[in-house]
Amino acid sequence: MDNLERLNEYNNIINAWNNDDILISDIYYMIVYFLEKYQDTLKAINDVNNIFTRMNNGESMNDIVEDFVCDNYYIVLKTEIKKI
Secondary structure (H helix, E strand, O other), X not given: OOHHHHHHHHHHHHHHXXXXXXXXXXXXXXXXXXXXXXXXXXXXXXXXXXXXXXXXXXXXXXXXXXXXXXXXXXXXXXXXXXXX
């Protein structure tokens, strides 16, 4: 996969977060799709595994989405995604 394509998909998630018309559940599933699509190529596997563990444990969608989008969480993953 192309790093630019991955970055564009990540930016789509961020843009969805900033759009008041998009539901948290839609953003959550955008994240699921994104991680499933790129998990085999991402090196920040600890961050990816943490997100999937939280999802599997039934943690709040809102908390997971907020942590994925906000800059204070999953820094290693975000740094890798933003690297072109």
